[in-house]
Amino acid sequence: MGPYFVSASELDTLLSDLNSTVINTNQSEILSYSQNNPIGDLTEPENEKSNVSDLVALPQALKMLANHQALTFDESYSISKRKLRKGSTKLIFSALQNCKTLEEALVSLAESYNILHGGEFNLVIKEGDTISYVVDDKNFHYQIEAVPLAIELALLGIHCTLSYLCGRPLKTTRVGSKRKNQPEYKHHLDIFSCELEFSRQQYELSYEISQASLDIRLQSVEDIIDVQKNYYEYFIKLVHDEDKANFLRHCKGKLLTASAKYVLVEQEYIAKCLDISVATLRRRLREYGSSFREIRDECNNAIACKFLLRGWEINKISEQLGYSDVRSFTRAFKRWQGVSPSVYAKVSAVKKD
Incomplete structure (x- = not known):
């Protein structure tokens, strides 16, 4: 299980916006982290030459992203012309308290994101033996250009949060990304533990249809927000507990x-x-x-x-x-x-x- 990382160069691209103070703060933080935290548990694949110091541990990367949101008052990481005001994510995930199943939760998230972004960019598709959360951003109002890392992290947040609310690590059957090629290290994408598809027309998070009816544990709004803010830690604990139970x-x-x-x-x-x-x-x-x-x-x-x-x-x-x-x-x-x-x-x- 893990460790999971984010590319420092991709993170730098995501955090770079028109606010020079924010840029300097986060670039300094990324540079400092990469130089002072050697990655000891990462084994470099054969025949690949990648700069391991370019990797930032996922928990640290998520903290940097949260700091960026707090500084810019924009929860879209400033990639959208239509900013998401501070508190938007809380509003989106708080609606999950009214959901009873995983399918209802996926639909709720898609509808909430669409309302705030002002377009039909998120949808849930049931096809054959899968249910998928799809992000179609071809007409999205990006401020400069699309950053695959941003959408991938959004899907990761959805996956980890819903896993915790279902009381088990959800099993993905396929994860699709619009990034052109698989990176030398899949970094954060390894957390999905399933087939990864690149150069897709849309971003996609697919589950077996049998999981669509899984019960969502009733939570207060405060609990859901706490889980969403700390989704990585909660998810890792779920995986650890499941690994423990299976092994014993x-x-x-x-x-x-x-x-x-x-x-x-x-x-x-x-x-x-x-x-x-x-x-x-x-x-x-x-x-x-x-x-x-x-x-x-x-x-x-x-x-x-x-x-x-x-x-x-x-x-x-x-x-x-x-x-x-x-x-x-x-x-x-x-x-x-x-x-x-x-x-x-x-x-x-x-x-x-």
């Missing part, structure tokens, strides 16, 4: 399957099943606030309870789970359930009757 579920699934086959489960076995090293298994579990012992205990607890309910003898369960003796198993079970296996079996039998 996968590990536990392998453990349960192995135990059912009378396999003495150790971390080397699970690492092999997941096609990763033991060191990677330990590191990922540690990153997710867990450990191999914790997930093994959780699985052994579930298996032991299931076998006790089936009437298995305690010594057989102990052997099945790989404990050296019954006493070791009993101590572990008391730690999990607060009672001994025999007491648990008796109480469960009474409840069953």
Whole structure:
């Protein structure tokens, strides 16, 4: 997951407008950031020669853009002849509190942006197995010229905000951009994790049609604005939580399957099943606030309870789970359930009757 970046040169182009004070402030900030923050986690693709120092971390880039809006009182980054006054974005996203599904939210955003921009530039299209948010800017009233980065970041903001309101990272099937070619580093576009298409006639953010009916969590206007202002951080947390849940579920699934086959489960076995090293298994579990012992205990607890309910003898369960003796198993079970296996079996039998 990540890290995600924005090209400093593209960011400079986007932030350059007729206000020399704003230009100097942001150019200085970009230059300072690029020179003083080497990108250590970025691996340069083979056969590509790109200036890595030209990259600005996405969170920092978003802060620069927010500062620019505050200085210019224009939330279109001064690229539109028809300025978006301060507070326009809040107004647009606050309307989401009346939406119940993802489809309704996409339509609401398209209609709101069109009202403020004074034209039919945004639309939602349902076609086949996809629902798409489309930006058609061919007749847009640009002040100078179109800047693909601006529209791409707008789509990114929509995607991340709606993901949070749906309670899950939405899955994009395709993202289209009018930029002529894929940049050497896709930077911020990597966050979409799907097919990227360039030299398109329109900008497009496409989802599987099955997601159109996803519920939008009811939020207050204040909550929605908070999410929209911090959409990147909220989205990254969603992705992290989903990765954590998926990885732990996968590990536990392998453990349960192995135990059912009378396999003495150790971390080397699970690492092999997941096609990763033991060191990677330990590191990922540690990153997710867990450990191999914790997930093994959780699985052994579930298996032991299931076998006790089936009437298995305690010594057989102990052997099945790989404990050296019954006493070791009993101590572990008391730690999990607060009672001994025999007491648990008796109480469960009474409840069953």
